[in-house]
Amino acid sequence: MGSREYGADGPSDLIGLVYDELTDERVKAHVPVSPAVVQQFGIVHGGIHSLIAESICSAATGMAVLPNGFIAVGQSNYATFLRPISAGTIHATATRRHAGRTTWIWDCELTDDEGRLCAMVRMTVAVRPQPGQPEPRQPTP
Amino acid sequence: MGSREYGADGPSDLIGLVYDELTDERVKAHVPVSPAVVQQFGIVHGGIHSLIAESICSAATGMAVLPNGFIAVGQSNYATFLRPISAGTIHATATRRHAGRTTWIWDCELTDDEGRLCAMVRMTVAVRPQPGQPEPRQPTP
């Protein structure tokens, strides 16, 4: 999937993030539970949920605004942890809630193999002009 | 440092987290900027800031409450990103703001080698009875 390359980065590679869908309104991705993502008690480290959301929401925003001369930069990441995951796969689904001139807002839900909601992330991505570019057109949409 | 082992976990090891101070009121730690922590534009991935804060605040809380029969579990992690880091070291300092019966609150600040504030994380750690234990004493303090 071509979109795979867009989101490629060190942390995402280290944890084995795989994109299943990547559009400017929704992203689906998954990460296998492995020693790379669990803390000392064997459950998925909370920071991994934050990291997954940050990766996929920034990737989707960046992919959408880049053609219009903008870049996407994470502005805030608010994660709430509900239920531990200790095996199987972390399933992430991010849904865009707002596409403004300067910020995009996403809700990302992390579920386990049984479909139970384990973490929720509200992610704000700032949309900024590309450095060194002439005044850009408005971002999409 | 004995406290190093307490906080050891997969994600912290992968990014090279090192503790410099670990008490129940303050934690200092650092992470070298390496390919493991940067995104595709070469700046530290926002999720790494979230992850560092989650690791060190949970470790400090857990270390403090475990002797009294409690465990520490991340409940929410709110990261605000202010300035990119692209080289050198990420310096993290977490200060405890509240030690309640059921939650501890920490403020974690992430700075670069010039001491500039690059990210701030407000972390809520839940304090819960250890599974399978008799009714515990109150957590410290």
Next chain:
Amino acid sequence: MGSREYGADGPSDLIGLVYDELTDERVKAHVPVSPAVVQQFGIVHGGIHSLIAESICSAATGMAVLPNGFIAVGQSNYATFLRPISAGTIHATATRRHAGRTTWIWDCELTDDEGRLCAMVRMTVAVRPQPGQPEPRQPTP
């Protein structure tokens, strides 16, 4: 509506909050735009969105857990502001996302008369034993 009395409090009365639906899984309420809720530029004060969410999510949680010997206490309130409202009515819909042993999580959306999303609040309500009561049964559900 009997549920009206449950949620009655000073701030809710001052702003004219009216409940349209109040269950343990969903709350709908509205507030007319009046001088009591706008700031000096004539748009709804951001704190009013926070306050509405706090009121209705706490009311719904409290109503559900009180019969089992618990009380509901706001723990955190994260509001994101998307679009100003300057006239008409503020429409609030809160949906429960998690009903845990110690916390309930709600998503509250605030819309204008055209149905446009103007603010979003993720609200965490702590569920605690009633002071001075014997050890309560588990909260519903």
Next chain:
Amino acid sequence: MGSREYGADGPSDLIGLVYDELTDERVKAHVPVSPAVVQQFGIVHGGIHSLIAESICSAATGMAVLPNGFIAVGQSNYATFLRPISAGTIHATATRRHAGRTTWIWDCELTDDEGRLCAMVRMTVAVRPQPGQPEPRQPTP
């Protein structure tokens, strides 16, 4: 105090907000505990803490950026509630943590008459060009 007029708005007036200090780096204000600010159990409504922080951080940002052709608009408001207040005065102190080109970040602490920390709010205020103005100079600082 001239600054009093700047922050004047409906909700602030209703709850009796009084400014004690108002600069672009720090704000101090207070609100008497009255029926206008307590919920049905007699303790200060959580939304009141959010509202106070929103008012004073927006006022201070707006006052600072207006002369340069910008306006201040609340972008997010994250309140954490630690301890109830049931009498006396709510004391609010907001400290600026970041003054960026497009956002200012403030930490607002709410204490009771004994100086105990009762709520904490991390407030993000967006700085935007005034509508209908020519391209403004950069905001202060």
